[in-house]
Amino acid sequence: MTRHDDRFRENRFETLAVGAAENATHSDKGGTSDVIPPIHLSSTFEWASGDDANEHDYSRKSNPTRAALEEQLARLEGGEHGLAFASGMAAISTTMLSLVPPGGHLVSSDSVYSGTEKLLTESIANHFGVNVEFVDAREPENVDAAVDSDTDLIWAETPTNPLMRLCDIRSIADIAHDHAIPFGVDNTFASPYFQAPLELGADIAVHSTTKYLNGHSDSIGGAIVTDDDEIFEKLAFSQQIGFGNMLSPFDCYLVTRGIKTLPARMDHHQENAMAVARLLEAHDRVARVHYPGLESHPQYDLAAKQMSGYSGMLSFEFDGTMAEIEAFIDSLEIFTPGTSLGGVESLIEVPSLMIPDKVSHRSDTTEIPETLVRISVGIEHTDDLREDLRTALP
Structure with a gap:
């Protein structure tokens, strides 16, 4: 379920955050009608064919607790697909490494979290030969001037850490769409409650769930939400198969619990x-x-x-x-x-x-x-x- 589904189209954010009806494991589907999604610690699930097939087979690929959180994250951001990662940096690095090929071109706002900056300058640029171009994204024309036919991704953080600078998401999204380039936004500081990048035209919203989404300083995690099916497939492959950067079931439970009071x-x-x-x-x-x-x-x-x-x-x-x-x-x-x-x-x-x-x-x-x-x-x-x-x- 996502915010775009007819059933939940009229629900307000607070109702979506609590998510009792959406997350319940209904008895008519083989569940026990839990209001709170249970923690599934199993690493593997019984295989069956045909009508008895289980949608989960191995927890690196899919886990019921993680699936419940990922659906909830998608609803909150108004997206179609959610992915939960082992950390915020895991979510950021997966986005960049999945969408920017070796030798590619990435345009980023120049004011970003120090971990993101080091990832871009020391790993993405040095090890993968990516041309990383930093621009003052407070002025959208600076982004527009940096983008060309070889650009693979536009990245921005708003508000920024720690200078609290903003970029105009809708204006940069228009630039990205004009060039058919995906645009990712780190939405950690605002949270989905105060800012909706996808509704403003961004293709990807990224979070460190460690921060406001969990909200209790007892879990490390990250998240990505997107509306784009192709982007989702690339990111999901990297999360589940390529990097194995998924969030553990217990941490998924903690984030799901935290979101209810977001x-x-x-x-x-x-x-x-x-x-x-x-x-x-x-x-x-x-x-x-x-x-x-x-x-x-x-x-x-x-x-x-x-x-x-x-x-x-x-x-x-x-x-x-x-x-x-x-x-x-x-x-x-x-x-x-x-x-x-x-x-x-x-x-x-x-x-x-x-x-x-x-x-x-x-x-x-x-x-x-x-x-x-x-x-x-x-x-x-x-x-x-x-x-x-x-x-x-x-």
Whole structure:
């Protein structure tokens, strides 16, 4: 079932996220009417022919628990096909390696997650001879200028990590379609609740399910959703046969469980993030706040146009020394220093301090300021979060 099926056409996102009716193992189909899809740990399934044939035979190729999650992911993104992977990077690398041949051409937004950047520059380019061209995708004409008849894939991340930049998905999708090139979007920061790349014209939506989709910081995973049958076949072959990068049944269960509360969590994440962003914007030791929901964000109009909300991710530039930033981090009681994001707990990261080997210095347009602080705002009480920051800031 997908969001396009007649039966669920009128259902709202919250209903799709809970997914009880869609995911139940109905007794008339040999199931036990579970409201929650059970965890199928079996690596293999009994073979039968004809009418008794089982759609699953080996869990690397297909597993009932994973199939339930993949159908749910497709519904949430409004796509026809979903695939669940062992990590977000597994989903990204599968997309790129399946759709871009050795010696091919890939155009990517220049502001991307550091893991994606290293994959593109050190693996895709060096080992497979792919011409990877980074462009400032905030301006669609830069993408258009980079694309030619040899381009195999356009890739973008929006909002970006950690600078919170946006790209115009619909405009870039139009460029991709004019050239008959697939266009993939990393939708991790927004989640399907706040942004629908496929509805805006993208061919592929990718997620690290580790983040908002699971939402509880207890599972590593990735996902791809697409409307394109041919793209799906290529990606499914790579997931199941080529790379074997599928998500385990237990992790599928965890993500399925997390998705049920995604709408409620995202609303709370956004409410808290907006309150934190406004507090920081008004503080005299904060030089700049990067949050698409603030009117001061240079792409606020685009955010309001293509997103239904702004998520819980923000970053800000601290006006002070690195020693003062360390003292600020050490003084926090609720915000935990950590490099992940999207969980119910609030995390804070200083990239130059905590992950200096991953900070990009590729170009002036993507340089991450030394004093940049990234916050994943959780779902604790708003007043407690604000007070924690207010007390710790010098």
